[in-house]
Amino acid sequence: MARLTGWWHRRSDPARIELYVRSSFHLFAVIEVFALVVPTAGALGSAWARSVLCALVTVHAVLCAVLSSRGIDWILARRERPVGLLATVVVVSVAGASAAALLHTAGSLRQGGQAAVIAVGLLGFGLGATVLGVRGIRASLCWLLGAVVGAAVVGALLGQPWAAAAALAFAVLVTGGSMVFTSLCSVWLACVVWELDAAREAQSQLAVAEERLRFGRDLHDVMGRNLAVIALKSELAVQLARRGSPGAVEQMVEVQRIARESQREVRAVVRGYRGADLAVELAGALSVLRAAGIDGQAHGVGGGELPVQVQAALGWVVREATTNVLRHSEARSCTIRLTAGEAAVLSVDNDGVPEARADGVSADGVGADGVGADGSGSGLDGLAERLAVLGGSLDTESGAGAFRLTARVPLPGPQARTGTPAPAADRRGAAV
Template identity: 35%
Template sequence: MDAVRIRGWWSRRTQVERVRVYTLGSLYWLYWFLLLLAWFSLVTSAGSTATAPAVLSGLATLALGGAGTLVLRDAARLHPRSAPLPWPSLSVLLVLSAVTAPLALLLEEDQRYGGALVVVGALAWGAGGLLDTRVRNGVLLACTAVAGLVGGSIGFAAYGLGVSVFLVFTVQSSLWLLGVVTSLEHARDSEAALAVAQERLRFSQDVHDVMGRRLSTIAVQAELAAALAARGDARATDQVLEIRSTAHEALREARALARGYRPLDLAAEVEGAVSLLGSAGITTRADVSGVPAERHEPVARVIREAVTNVLRHSRATHVEMTYADDRLSVTNDGVDTGRPSGTDGSGLTTLAAQLGGLGARVAAGARGDRFVVSVDFVPVASEVPS
């Protein structure tokens, strides 16, 4: 049951969330592996009869490890910012390191390597993710001093410096890579939002161009009809009829806009959808060459609505549009398991009602790890077997 829950939890994570879990999990795991490995080398050097050094060093390792874990957690949350510093957790790590380092001098000479590595590892790995230059330089200097003090030689101090530089670089490069991936995801979301905003702007421009012109015409015609009526001119009746004709034309164009913004061309709509998805970082495969001419407009409307839903509601990375055997399918890999099957949102619900009058059936829902919008058309007369 737990394995199923874990798989379900993992499948609901986005690619960026998975990278974050993997990166931070690896940092924590390697941190504790390094500390326990250093402690193990200390214990094995102490011999089987030396119980007290093993217990005391184990407690010190756990204390330093816990403090370093808290600092590493705060550094990951702070990244890529360098301030404000997490002084509560950082202070605990610094105090424990300052207390533990001199105690390493009480160990036997062959045990000091492990003791020094515990302190150096906790300091460099725990606080190495902080981007403040003063903290980084201070950590490197402290690790060098600890290694030199415990080892009693310049060579050991140089070894401590080299280890601490490597550990700090490892932590900071991992957090930097995680930051780059997160920034790319934010940029992708921004591009998708911009694409939707541009489509809305195009619609508003269509409304302004069409309805604004018609309403202006009606206003002028109404003023003229009023003037003619005031003078008792018989042409006022003809002018009122012109107003009615213009109003009907405006209503027709408004309905055309509501159905699809403007008369839709399937090839142009597919090309625009591929370009729009590509700008959001989503790869697309489209094969709708077999759509009969009389179905171009309804297919184009479904593709437009399905692509809009992908941009607004999913984390898709790939979309496929296919038409075969009187069925249009728009599939994406950004399935949301929390969304029920049926029709996805008011847009597809409206389309389902409109296409129902043509005998077509619209369905939308998750199928495995894919989300599919499909339209089943009634076979045209030439396709019906005699």
């Protein structure tokens, strides 16, 4: 079953909407053939006329389907405007409608109503495809008006009464207008979905960039002063060494001490052990999820009463998990739960996980452990190492398009088992 449905599940939501729109236009081609050929076949007086009708309608339907597909690609800025195909569909539509009228006049098409059905059908389905080769509602309305006027003129030139010509023009207006409206709405839906997906991707990139800027600020706060002191003391040591002063050794010893202290502080920043407020991290995660259009919710305790080391470790888990949800999934909802008993347990659940390949790497190049296919990045292994320092553990569960990340850190005593309630979150993840 997975092999049969994998082609659908591997597609993103915008790609599924686009596939639905394209399939609708291809279905229009099938409907055109059955709607115009089957009812009118019995009204034709000769086998030659039936063959001409079947060939004409089939060619017209195929051309409309191809024009619809290429018109969608043009509107989505994936290819050049199909000018030649657009002109071909217009010519075949007009020629087919005129041929139906001529067959009726020549007596090959015995029923005048059937001739009108063929003419209106070719013009209506043709309009539904040609509006995908123009841009703007005004241009589409001009095409529709031109088809209506043309149908009335052709009917009058072939000797039809003015009432019949007006009825033909009205039928083209109704049928063509419906097809134009359907085509424009379908393409508008596909464009809006792709634009929303692009906006969501931009929001995710901004969230990741904001996290990087915050990390850069923390690193600058730690290293800026220490590097400046190291540079000054190194220059002083050079000057003292040139003068032969024994004070150069003392300065270099001090440089060594500062360098080692800086190394410890950098490790503290990387591991997130700078006394992060878990409640602030939770609120920030919900805000970022809301900005990305994800339904984020938080349940359980707020974490304000947990030890500082535990808060810092779980705060890093919240950051990393939120970043992974934004970057590596198409989540619609994400739930963060925090409980405190003998151990502080933080779980992050999200849906929208892309289907993984056999080698454990998803379609976007992210492994099951959150590490890139090339092995870069800290991922979940890095989180497990950070939690292991406090005797904690990290577990993951995935299946049916969902993913759960669970971090567990033992608490030192009963005084740390209480917590303040987490701020309530609305359906979009906003704290209230």
